[in-house]
Each structure stands twice: as structure tokens, then as C-alpha cells.
Amino acid sequence: MLRSSYTVRLPEFEGPLELLLFFVQREELPIAELSIARLVEDFLEYVRLMESLDLELAGEFFVVAAQLMLLKLHFLLRRPSTEGESAQVSELSDAEPLLERLQQYRRFRYAAAFLALRVRAQPIRFYRRAGLLRSTVVPLGQGSVEELLGALRRIRTRMGQERAVPLPEREPELELTEAVELLQQELRRRPVLRFELLLHGRPRREQVGLFLAMLELVRMGGATVEQTEPFAEVRIARRAAVEVADVPLG
């Protein structure tokens, strides 16, 4: 615990590749001449630091950390048989996919830096954007998705912050417990149900609820599910489990 008021600014990295790039950049060496082992150590140290301080890290960091640990393992296993130059070479060939990704990411970082430079060099100039054409109503069915999105964007801009776009009314939700109940009721009436028939005519939210209820019921041991092949009909069968045991078969 920290008692004194002491502020620490956390280094902010967009993702694992940016962190790796930072370590590479710090060395001021071309990627081919890097010590991969050193890079791996630096990265893992950072992840450990953040963990030991209970600081949140995005999942992507752990994915790369796992890849790096695997890489490290390879080095360790290989080291005794090779030495000097050849060790460097084997290090590189193991690390190739990751280094390639890093190299690719680095190129786009340069491209981003190029764009940043361009935008700063542009004199601020105002262009006329609203035209007279295409301002007529687009008949329904002809508007592309982009046009509709564009229209929505314009409406939202025009309405400003104070008036939000009204949300469409939500369909009532089917609570999971209610859905399980419903499914059990149906199963009491008939021991085997065709899932599609059960969904028929119900609003989407209820369908989703029933699907989740089906999974839940299987998990609880109250039913079994059968589907002979992908996209084929789904059949739910009652199982004599706790919840349905006391119901007379009919």
C-alpha cells in the first residue's frame, strides 16, 4: 500500500506491438541486429511489473507474452548445441513470424508518421461540402447502407447533443428463469420438442432467451439436445432429472 501521496504516470502503450516497437527503438538498432532474448526479457518484465502492481493490461499483451515465452523456451533448448554466430541465427529464425509482424507494424507506424506530417503541413482551407444535387429524397430500397449511415450521421449532427436519437422501443425481455420455466412446461406436455417450432412466431428476444434456456436446461441435466448435422433440425428431449422428475408422464 502507498501511504504518501505519490503520483506515478503509467507508460501508455496502445498494444503489445507498440511496446515491442518501443524496446526496439530504444536500442537504436536495426531489427535484424537486435538481441531477441533481450527483447523478450524487456517485454516479459513489463508484463510482470504491471501484474505485480495489479494494473490492468489488455488481453493482447498476454497473447504476445505467451508467444515470447515459447520463443524463450526454444532459445533455451537450443543454446547448448550452438554458439556464437549460429546462436544468433537460430534465434532469428525462431522469432521470424513475430519479427515480421513487428516489421510490418513498424512500416505502418512510419506511414502514420507520414500522415501526421502531411496534415500538419496543410494550410487550413474550408471546402464547400453541401451540394444541391442528391438532396432529393432517395426512394426506399435504393439507398445503400453507407448512404443511410451518412443520413443518420447528418441528422445527428444537426440535432446536436441536446436531443438524442430516440431509441426504438425495446421488445420485452424474457428472463432466463422465465424461459427455462417455459421450456420445462413445453417439455412436460411433449417429451420431445422441435426447437424451430418452439421459436415460431416469437419475437427475436424471446427466441434468444429460449435458446439460452435450452443450453441452461441441458447444463442442469433437465434435457438433452440432438442435432444430426450442422444447420439440421434441433430436437430437445426431456430427461428425468430433478426438476422434471415429479411430473407425471403424459
Add this chain to the structure above:
Amino acid sequence: MFPLDEQVLLRAVEVLVFAAPEPIAPAELLQALCRALELPPEAVNAEELPGLIARLNEELERSGRPYRVVESAGGYQFAATEEASKWLHRAFPERARRRFSPAALEVLAIVAYRQPITRAEIDAIRGVQSAEVVHSLLERGLLQIVGTAAAPGKPPLYGTTPLFLQVFGLESLQELPPLEQLEQESQLQLFEPEALEGLQQQLEQLRRLARSQ
């Protein structure tokens, strides 16, 4: 040249550019011009267009108008003169803001070079989720959906917009330098020197903090 009244030609060009919701490409403008004046197609030569635009701009300048027809993002459109743009900038500073986060620039760079591209592909290159950044760039009109990929779920494919070209002062995507050449440009930096140092110091602080626990 046809015995066409230049005044009529100029006025027609002017209103066509005025009416276009986006920069109007020279070829499109020529066709529209012929239709507008009921001329046979290709009655006006493509080479004549720059001259017409130049004369139109001379007129605008002579009469002291604060705007011109400019060629940008692959087409003609009206733009405020530099001086008038300064007034607009002062009057509406928020409309001239062109700040881009590092993440937004990364996504724009990736899409610019690799379009059409799916979000999953952008994520893979950056090693991090880009959904929010992509969404905000769509909102700002710098990216657009250009189709759908033939992959499961039919994910949308993204591309850059004419506005993107305009904001970054490019005539076309061909003006982007080859990706492999960019690292040789000495004025381009992956991290600003101060940022590099700042990050280094912050890492040191983290280490100290971890040790003191």
C-alpha cells in the same frame, strides 16, 4: 472549337461545381456540361476544362469573391480563399480541428495502403482492437464501407474517402509514397524523442514502485 458562348459555358461549369455534393471529377463534369447545354457528347474537349476553370477563377478574383474553384481529391469543388479560410477558422475554430490520435493515424495509414480491408485485418496488423477508432473515423467521414468480404459473417470492407485525400493534401492514393520507402525518410519518427524519454522514465518509476512494495 464549337461556336459556343464562353459566358454560357462558364456559367454552366460554375453551377455544376456548385451543385455537386462532392468534388466532381473532370470527366464527370465534362459529361454533365454537355448534357446541361444539350451538346453532343465530347463536344467540349477535356483539355479545355482547366482553361475554363482558370477563367472562372479569374472572374471570381476580379470581382473580389472569397472563394475559388479548386482541384482537390480528384475533382473540382468550391473552397474559400486562403484569406477567407482564416476568417472562417476564427469564426468556427471547432470546424477546422483536425486532430488525430496516434491510433487514428495508424488505422488511417493501414486502410490507405491496404484497402479494401476488414476490421479483423486492421486489428491483426496493429495487434490491438480497433473497433472504436474505425467507428469514429467512419463518423468523421474519413473512412467508408466499400463492400463486404467473402468471409463468414460477411464483414464490411473499409476504404478511405475523398475527404481523407483532402485532409491529408493528396490528389490520389497513388501519391502515397511506397510503404517500404518511408523508413528511409529522416524526418519521420516512430516516437517523438521526448515521448521516448518520457516512456523510459515512466518504466523506471514502475520498477521502483514494484520494488518498494
